[in-house]
Amino acid sequence: EPEVTQTPSHQVTQMGQEVILRCVPISNHLYFYWYRQILGQKVEFLVSFYNNEISEKSEIFDDQFSVERPDGSNFTLKIRSTKLEDSAMYFCASSEAGQGFGYTFGSGTRLTVV
Amino acid sequence: AQSVTQPDIHITVSEGASLELRCNYSYGATPYLFWYVQSPGQGLQLLLKYFSGDTLVQGIKGFEAEFKRSQSSFNLRKPSVHWSDAAEYFCAVSGSSNTGKLIFGQGTTLQVKP
Numbered sequence: 001e002p003e004v005t006q007t008p009s010h011q012v013t014q015m016g017q018e019v020i021l022r023c024v025p026i027s028n029h030l031y032f033y034w035y036r037q038i039l040g041q042k043v044e045f046l047v048s049f050y051n052n053e054i055s056e057k058s059e060i061f062d063d064q065f066s067v068e069r070p071d072g073s074n075f076t077l078k079i080r081s082t083k084l085e086d087s088a089m090y091f092c093a094s095s096e097a098g099q100g101f102g103y104t105f106g107s108g109t110r111l112t113v114v
Numbered sequence: 115a116q117s118v119t120q121p122d123i124h125i126t127v128s129e130g131a132s133l134e135l136r137c138n139y140s141y142g143a144t145p146y147l148f149w150y151v152q153s154p155g156q157g158l159q160l161l162l163k164y165f166s167g168d169t170l171v172q173g174i175k176g177f178e179a180e181f182k183r184s185q186s187s188f189n190l191r192k193p194s195v196h197w198s199d200a201a202e203y204f205c206a207v208s209g210s211s212n213t214g215k216l217i218f219g220q221g222t223t224l225q226v227k228p
Contacts, residue, residue, distance in 0.1 A: 031213065043216075
């Protein structure tokens with residue numbers, strides 16, 4: 001069964017440093033997403049990406065965040081200057097189509113900011 | 115605004131017993147509804163989804179859910195729980211966003227007693 005692959009599985013970074021979380025979505029999927037889950041809290045939508053541009057973003061997704069699809073396979077989330085409160089599990093997901101279709105989620109990257 | 119409420123944060127059932135996890139949503143039109151399961155350290159796996167039609171939907175691992183418009187509910191059920199079902203369960207809704215953004219509930223942690 002096709003999978004969404006995320007790397008690394010765990011990343012520790014110092015406050016103020018830039019991090020890039022990487023994802024390889026399923027190859028024929030067109031919609032890409034990032035979600036995050038702070039420990040003990042619900043999964044929250046960050047951003048959706050379609051046709052090489054952001055299609056929707058949440059209030060959480062401020063100027064510190066950016067997404068990119070640098071080539072035909074990777075989808076990245078960059079946090080420019082990490083804060084302690086950015087510590088969370090970050091999930092990438094992809095979908096063959098948008099509205100109403102179930103996604104395939106990756107296993108997540110646990111980001112710890114110290 | 116769309117929202118999802120899972121009233122039970124933690125549920126414990128005995129192996130072999132039946133299970134029902136509650137989910138209530140807030141959305142003006144007919145939503146798309148999903149249940150996901152997350153095992154420790156793992157990503158989110160889709161159990162089942164409701165788009166339209168038959169209000170009783172079958173999913174993987176013996177789970178089913180029933181959409182009740184009058185109660186704004188989408189409860190997850192399983193007739194006989196196995197120890198391997200111990201995990202966290204998330205209800206999610208997608209509706210107003212053309213991008214397929216999911217709004218998640220807080221999650222219910224299921225513990226299974228031998």
